Amino acid sequence: MRGRRKKSILLASFIVVCLFLSFLIFHNALETNQVEEGQVSAQPVLEGDQTKKTVAPENEAKPKRALPSPSPKKNFTIVIDPGHQHHANNDQEPVAPGSKETKGKVSSGTSGISTAKPEYELTLEAGLILEELLSERGFEVVLTRKENEVDISNKERAEMANEHQADLFIRLHADGSDDSTVKGFHILTPAEGHPMFNQSFEASKVIFSAVQRDQSIDTNGISFRSDITGFNWSKVPTLLIEMGFMTNQEDDQNLSDPNYLRKLMTDVAEGVVAYSK
Ligand SMILES: [Zn+2]
Structure with a gap:
């Protein structure tokens, strides 16, 4: 037993x-x-509709993670051109394909009234931030330059965007004026008659709205331009962001503040996301 x-x-x-x-x-x-x-669910998901499917909670008790920003289409390529370069190149190039009118290949830009920062340095800083923000959001990003000591004309910069078949060619600049009271963010867009007029204007409007929503940034509109070499040689949608006036003390100091610049580029990046939809 x-x-x-x-x-x-x-x-x-x-x-x-x-x-x-x-x-x-x-x-x-x-x-x-x-x-x-x-x-x-924490991985960036490229197709907007799949985001919901991938993270649809089968069980409400599962931990929820913050979703990435709305994602762009697959393989959406952005070419960013940080305007200007250290040394101007005054050799001439046609302002448009087949045009007899010429302009200097590339200038060194303006500079900060109180910081003395050259525009070409500011545009590169902004370009590198925008590259990082757009890459995080799932875009393919190409910069026309990553250094100040280069010699790339405005026509050649547009041709780089064409070669990459960019979905959007974003040119980064800051403005200068004889009137030091003139200030604010604005966008230049190709005038009617440009082969990419509609797409460029659409992108300009969407990005402008995204920046305008930010109360901390002064905005003053979109201008149509037919005299810009970098637009005229572009076969892809393009626009030029004038981040502010370096000849205005407040704009100049803001643009030299890394937090302000990152905030501005974040607004631009959100605008690009909205345009890519
Ligand atoms: Zn410029």
């Missing part, structure tokens, strides 16, 4: 241990599964 009882106790203990182990394995599997799903 004692032997059989001992066997029963052993058997019962064995069953309890087995049940406990099964519970542990099952519980662990559940946890692993949750982590993997969480990681998947």
